[in-house]
Amino acid sequence: MARTGAARGRRLLLDALLLCALLPQPDTAWKQHAPRLRVTYKDLLKSNSSRLLLTSGDGLGFQALLLDEDRAWLMVGAKNHIFLLHLDHPGREPEKIFWPASREQVEHCRLAGKDVETECANFIRLLQPYNSSHVFACGTGSYQPVCAFIQLGARGKGAGAPLMRLVTHSLQSGRGRCPYSPRQPFTALLVDGEMYSGTSSDFMGSSAAFFRTWVRGAEQSYIRTEQNQDHWLHEPAFVGAFAIPDTYNPHDDKVYIFFRETALEAGQWDRRHIHARVARVCKNDVGGKRSLINRWSTFLKARLVCSIPGPQGTQTHFDQLEDVFLLRTRDPQNPLIFGLFTVSSGVFSGSAVCVYSMAAIRAAFSGPFAHKEGFDYRWVEYKGRVPYPRPGMCPSETYDPLLRSTKDFPDEVISFVRSHQLMWEPVQPQGRQPVLVRVNVPYRLRRLLVHRLETESRHYDVLFLGTDEGKVLKVGLASTVSHSTEVINLEEISVSKTPSPILDMKLSPKRQELLVSSTHGLLQLALYRCELYGKTCTDCCLARDPYCTWDGKTCAPHLLTEKRRARCQDVLKPDVLSQCQDTAEGTAVATEKLVFGVEKNSTFLECLARSPQTTIRWLAWHGEGSGLSEDWRPLRRAGAGAADPPAGQGGCRHL
Template sequence: MFKLDTHHLESGRLKCPFDPLHPFASVMTDEYLYSGTASDFLGKDTAFTRSLGPTHDHHYIRTDISEHHWLNGAKFIGTFPIPDTYNPDDDKIYFFFRESSQEGSTSDKTILSRVGRVCKNDVGGQRSLINKWTTFLKARLICSISGSDGADTHFDELQDIYLLPTRDERNPVVYGVFTTTSSIFKGSAVCVYSMADIRAVFNGPYAHKESADHRWVQYDGRIPYPRPGTCPSKTYDPLIKSTRDFPDDVISFIKRHPVMYKSVYPVVGGPTFKRINVDYRLTQIVVDHVVAEDGQYDVMFLGTDVGTVLKVVSISKEKWKMEEVVLEELHIFKHSSIILNMELSLKQQQLYIGSRDGLAQLSLHRCDTYGKACADCCLARDPYCAWDGNACSRYAPTSKRRARRQDVKYGDPITQCWDIEDSISHEAADEKVIFGIEFNSTFLECIPKSQQASIKWYIQRSGDEYREELKPDERIIKTEYGLLIRSLQKKDSGMYYCKAQEHTFIHTIVKLTLNVIENEQMENTQRAEHEEGRVKDLLAESRLRYKDYIQILSSPNFSLDQYCEQMWHREKRRQRNKGGPKWKHMQEMKKKRNRRHHRDLEELPRAVAT
């Protein structure tokens, strides 16, 4: 339990950045604060530090600032305590970051993503690296795709990291969100790593660099004992009780060789999920492990820089191939605001999303949005949802024998909903009648429940027995929300069928009857309405004059001059009412001027006023 100490002040230097917009990462464990942050006001000098701690051990440990290849403009993303073995002396702090790197004599710097680690019981060196890490190592994280020409395209900028817990606390699954550095090829990707592969790289060969003008190569010389980067442990060597007992050659080696030669690759060889040439980039990730009817799946919630959240599941196929299934794409905030943070509450089954515009709460499962049929629920392929016989509802693995219809791996409603007539009725769909005007545009809306469905449009023209598939062209444009028809023609009239296909299952989403009204007919209708309005005005005026004529004839004292004067006053009133607010405003101004004039006269001496 933490509480605020109101009697003491603690410096924030090397604990958090001076600028809140500078990225940093920290974690509190065993009373110590491990932080990756900027140590100067401009944010150029970056360091990974340990501070606070018990009263008897209250001093800083940090990375060596004199060696630029330790850290070079690092942007820290996440910090996590992860045990390596069952021996607590081997516990380490792993941190993930991106930094600038310069290879050889070239002046161009590239951005690389890294994973680093230090031992929790590191207290610095005795004669060298005093109050500096003596177990600091780092390795590169690779997230790339191969092109048709054999060249790899790298997603080098790490944006977020998430550790999915497993039954073994030593081996969480590491999920990372990466983006490209190129302004030409824009994209984002999610790569997944195992702790076993990360440890294997740290136990592998070291990298060596002769000078700043040389490239990193594999170190083939003698490696001192104990192996640099190893945590001091009584079980490992009783004579080495702390890092201050390390020999000088170990300290010198770790100072010049903190980089591992080999890189860490994803478990499937490439990205688990990617988005290329889209108008947004991925920024955040959280992952939930879900047990479904046909297996276990990791559901990813991905935040973007335009305020949307993607709900994605990656399904394993044959030969280590993965199928990307986007379950939902939700607009969380009214305006396009970058998502800065996401937190998962498994107890509440809620996702909390933060941006500069505010905080939002989203349920992990929204099964009711997948429709009211077994086929729609099955086609959604959402591990959270299953058909319970009446509706698409939350799936919970229980020992009850109640049948639940769910197929996440294949999404085949024919095998799951074969005995439910309403679900496999291919023509059961909403029917609507819409009208369009010739030479104008109209939009036929059709939004499938499943994100994976491919849409095809068919038309059955009036008098035809057969349907033909609509092919998009300059006049007929197919969008993700429906069909846009520009410059309607008379031949466009007919019944439109919007069909969704997923695997071998095809069903009709909506039927639309389009009636195209000829432009000439529309103009005649408008002309007739205009003439009808003029006739009504003439009739009203005739009735009014008829009343006037009757008044003249029935009143012998009512002369023609009086009638003309009455008509003149009526016309003046009509013009005055036509002026509306302007006339009222002038009248009010006139009244105010009159009142002010009278008041001024009253305030003058009587002699002057007269």
């Protein structure tokens, strides 16, 4: 009898055994906007994964960042100052250059109606490496742009980071290189001693152009887009510029420019419609001989399309190009272009990221031209004869050994280029749709940075997105077997105490850090916060963060350079029941919590999910033996036959 009673008691106890399991939601739920972690600014400071480097009191922040990973320093442009921070020595005081505008320039700016504190100063907006010992810097100069060289000199034997000083005799005009205003968008790229820049060219900011100047040459040695020609550029806002080789011949190298402008081809009734553009020029372009003197003779542009399909074939276009990122690949001629776009209207607002291949961009520039035709001058495809050599082609022996300079182009080619800058075919993104869309959210995306992680089986692209309210979103993009892209929302990090727009971001893969500047400060941020995901293998794997892995004891950073056995590295397959299997005990680590109760009594069941991307299931044991999976059954409320408790909630349940 005693043995029978003991067996019955053991049976009752097993009947009351409950298991709380965390399971990933269906795939559609992964595409929701909810991140795996939301980190407040206070929590960020507690996590020891960030460090405040500089603060800004003027509310304009730090708009120019230059990172040298090899020498572990960061140069920062601010109001009247340039700072040099030593990343390997956080306790060392930053080196500083004081570079204000003259009193006369400040007074002239004030008399022109500008604000003395927020506009009439020298705001450093351009920092470009010139060589190993010099950096080329430009500032607004109180609405009189000015540029100069910063010299980096060795401190002494074994002293570490270099000193820096302003080379005063190198002061030169910054017109055509740097904007007059501290707030105007612009882009600049220094290549082989030549500065390519898209910026305003006058005090009022009403005229903008794309320039090339020689930073050590005479001021008159420049080339630019044609003036007062709206079909060249119409109210442009420049976003980025990159030098990308087209062939193995350096004479074919081109500079690609990304911007947005008011589109003329949108029609006379929609003159204010904005289009995103990609343009290109040949690096060896020196202008025409009898026409287009000191003007680009290879300048062409095409539309960048980033849209989502709608009902009945309609498209919702994201045309406001905000930022662009060039992801270098193993093939230097074929990097990937990531574009960040926004749209704003009375009905709809949101942001999107589209990815473009260089093959698609080159195809647009090799396609038909657009021009105006007919009694109403509508923009149509040009079907007439295209002169030889093809307009936009670089003078190179690759195509014609007799053409050694753009001044050798026939007059017919120069005349055609002067009136046909726009290509007819737009550039479509990969998959013909965005890889990321954010709509109906309380923020807008403003800055974009991409980090590619290579693994044995595939690669992952991690997007860092800066918002207009001081947050950085970390989003993973994983390519599936069907060549589609799965979006994994990882983190939403508040990087400033008060909401403020993100101005710039720089990635340091070597240090596994992100440098983020906002209108209120500069922050050094680790790429991962693995310990915040939880203390179990399940939490770590369900996070699907490619920077983190379960090492057997903790959720730890997964450094690709390390050779160690890790459990959950494939973010596409978060199968925690197999990845987190404890081979020693034969039970799954996914068993988060075991609860023992008494039959016909009440027990409070609580199991809060750390991630909004998971669901909660309570399972009750209904068998005895070795623990076969079919003996675990979903828990139902007594007398009601109801389903499992709602995700993330506990409650009193009758056993």
